[in-house]
Amino acid sequence: MAYGTLMTLDTLAASQASIVQIGEVDAFRAIDAALAAHNRIMLDMLAPLVERTTDRRRRYGGADQMMMDVLDEFGRADAQKVAAGSDVDFPLQLFGGSIQWTRQFFQNATGAELAAQVTAMMTADTRRFILEIKKALFNPTNATVLDRLVDNTGLNIKRLVNADSAPIPLGPNGETFDAATHTHYLGTAAFVAANLTSLIDTVVEHQSIGQVMVYINAAQEAAVRGFVGFTAYTDARLINQTAGVIANRSLDMVNVNNRAIGVFGAAEVWVKTWQPSGYVLALVEGATPPLVYRTRNGGGNLELVADDEAHPLRARSWEREYGIGVWGRTSAAALRTNNAVYAMPTLTA
Secondary structure (H helix, E strand, O other), rough: OOOOOOOOHHHHHHHEEHHHHHHHHHHHHHHHHHHHHHHHHHOOOOOOOEEEEEHHHHHHHHOOOOOOOOOOOOOOOOOOOOOOOOOOOOOOEEEEEEEEEEEEHHHHOOHHHHHHHHHHHHHHHHHHHHHHHHHHHHOOOOEEEEEEOOOOEEEEOOOOOOOOOOOOOOOOOOOOOOOOOOEEEEEEOOHHHHHHHHHHHHHOOOOOOEEEEEEEEHHHHHHHOOOOOOOEOOOOOOOOOOOOOOOOOOOOOOOEEEEEEEEEEEEEEEOOOOOOOOEEEEEEEEEEOOOOEOOOOOOOOOOEEEEEOOOOOEEEEEEEEEEEEEEEOEEEEEOOEEEEEOOOOOOOO
């Protein structure tokens, strides 16, 4: 997660003067600047996973293939066609939060106390965003929901490829996949190197180009570091004097909860705090993003929507309208590492 988003609040947060002494206008000017920074980082933090769109429906797939006929000089090839694919829809939801206070609060509260309240609100926005990402990626079950914020149209929410018989695009060399059995939700009772290789292959076989990424939870780091075929990035402060193969990239020793730790086969392995424990995710950066971030009119920012006063109470309310849905159904795959049968993890923000 990216939590370094509130630097514009530093001055306010460091102040022990009351809001009345600082000036309410100046205090909220700092808060508005922090909000803008927060929105920029929120949209950048998961760029390999998410594409922004205003679409609510797209056409995906098409498993049929054509083959050129052998002809003689008088021949003419038979007409051919391919399946048009299936609908993939994206949800749209409204999320919000409010902060409420009295006039006496501003007379007594310090800048640090107000900044803490606003920081907590923006963190709540980040936590909800991450939760929606995890729900979209790790839920293996398709769903039908109503687009109730627009016109109540029924939406067919698809997941990663899950053996639902929907058409699957051909592989980069014309490979075909059985849509009734092919799935990107895998399971294993014992996590070994071969499982990680299979997870990577499940994604790579659909892609022609791109950087393979593997996301793990910190709880799986020790196991992955022990796999044959894993080469670790090293601390730049250390000198490696072995004769073996070493990685040419330094290990980030500061951002320990969101960093690349090494290479396994063709994949770069990342530790992510939001990755559910007991699950591994593989994707190809540079391919069709697995997810989309749907907004109504290209917005999707956290916005101030109400600044109310009903004496003795005052309140500010913020909202973000968006939806996270799967688009590149073959662009990612999930592996459950403690059970041979895949099931959705228990997800928390």
